[in-house]
Amino acid sequence: MLRRSTRRTGRFEYRAALPGDINPENVEATLDSGVLTVKVPxxxxxxxxxxxxTSER
Structure with a gap:
């Protein structure tokens, strides 16, 4: 039995729908050790x- 493992390299594109009540000016994305972290405030x-x-008594 022959098993192969493939790993994508190079460019890729991923799209996700975001809710409408976000601030697009402050979106941050970081890539560290192959982990993509996206912060959407x-x-x-x-x-x-x-x-x-307050009470006026």
Whole structure:
């Protein structure tokens, strides 16, 4: 029995659909030891925020 293992080298292209509520100006991608890491931050308008509620008593 003959087994072969292939490994792609060179250029490749991968596409993924992203949600519409992202900030495309701040997307970061790094490639380290063959691992691609993509950071896609949410747009400022969609991030949750806290509102302080005060009592006037």
């Amino acid at each position: 949410k747009a400022e308008t969609t991030k949750p925020h806290r509102i302080e509620i």
